[in-house]
Amino acid sequence: MRRAIAAMTLVVLANGLVLVSARRDRVAPAARTPVAVCARHIIGGGTSDEAPALRLWLAPESLSTPTGLDASDLRALGFAEQVVAAVGRERDSTFRSPRARPAWVRLRQRSDSLHEWSAVEVQPPGARPAPDSTSVVLHGLVVIRERPTAPPPDSAPGHDHAAMPRAHPAGVVHPFVIEVIPPQLHLDHRQIATLRSGLAESAGCEVQRQAVIVTGANGGLWVESVR
């Protein structure tokens, strides 16, 4: 019986810890960031099996180097010297992509037609950037990998090169943010209902709604409201 009580206490403690820290976080928000929401940004809701959430789509252009990813910053993230030295050059046969490194990432929503998110700043785990009203700050993983070079002009659709033996050109080694954690923000049942009804006619980003993402006192993120 004693161990059953201990197991139940563990459940209560774990739930209590999360709820209390979430409550503390939400008492004094540090920043509010208004964002545009399109149909492709939301998942779940209604009778869907997925939990309703606002997905933080990373734009492919995040491959461009954000602030904080030059040689000294990459060393600060823990990448080895020979890996850092390979950045910006064509990958040679000795290059091995290292394991991803955790970092703080500042994301800013782009104002183009897709409203995806770009990583604009990266900092080592010990130096969290301050939140502001134009961006959100969260955990992310940085990798240094080969970015494939653009295909040669003659490989446009219509040309059949499948049968031609050809060496694949080596890409340029580049650092980029591969993942943000969490990759999506929870939406409650009212928020998802509002968004679903407002964006029902749209599949892409022709129609938009607005949401406000709040950064809490301890750095937690949540969707406060949707319009």
Next chain:
Amino acid sequence: MPSADQLRASAIITFREELTRLEAEGVVALEPALRERIHAHHEATLAALAAAGDVDLSAAAARLSTGMRIATLLGTIALSAAYGLFVSSHWGTLSLTLQLALVSLPPLLLVVLTHVAAARERSGYVASLIATVAAIAFATNLGTLGQLFNLPDSRTALLAVGAFAMLLAYGYGLTLPLIVGIGGIGGWLWTLGAIPLGLWWRDGFGVIEPLLLVGLLALTAPAWIRGPAKFAPWWRGMGAAALIIGLLVVENIGQTSAFTAADLHTIELGYKLFGAVVLTALIAWGIRRDHRVVVQVGSAGAVLYLFMRLVDWFWELVPQWLFFLLVGGFALAVLLVLRRLHGARVVAR
């Protein structure tokens, strides 16, 4: 694995059958008084075992128990699936309070049910299943809390679920939750290797050396953790499996080593040599200490290890038919060695 009570009951039944056979063949004839004394003692022992726990006193009863266990297992899976599908199909329409209640109450209720089942059904089979579902419900609870409050995933959930399963396993002597517990705490320890390497905790699963240490720790755990005797083979078996799987992975994929700054070929070669030593030592240790599960897991690992070496050495050198002929010949050789070892042990006894 049968309980100690079941093993004792089975031993008594086997003894009776063998004694009847010996008497029929004229090998032995017990004095009626002695025979009666043994019979009375065994009857009392069987009655006590039947009263203390759920033991099968005949082959028919054992078959019936197996059927009941399968029905319980299927029932538990079906109930868990019904709960999971119900929650997921209505999740988006529920308020936060209801969502929290739906994920935090099940582990608590299932702990209570585990307690009731352990008291009522002495074999512990039903309690074992309920406790395992409780551990899964707790894992779901923590995962959902993280999702509701947008928390970054964390290795602490592994520790919490592992500790929860261990409390139920040791509290009620249940094997299935023990496996979940070893997996949870072992997984947590494994990911600790990510800290000195400066990796995100999940990427710790891609580094094998901590897994080797976890395997070693689990192998020795029965020596320093007090608990039911039936737990020891599970600790050793899972420890041996972790050690062997880790070695088989790292010796083939050097990039999973923590020492990736070194030459990959050197790492793989080093681990191949180390693997041969470890596997031999593991099997020898298992035979010497009579740890059957260690010998079985170690032997399976050794066969896999040797098969991989045969692929390394011969696959590209010889035609495929000859390669498989070599593997077949090798299997026969292993069989001969094991038969000789087995014979030597029988003679020694």
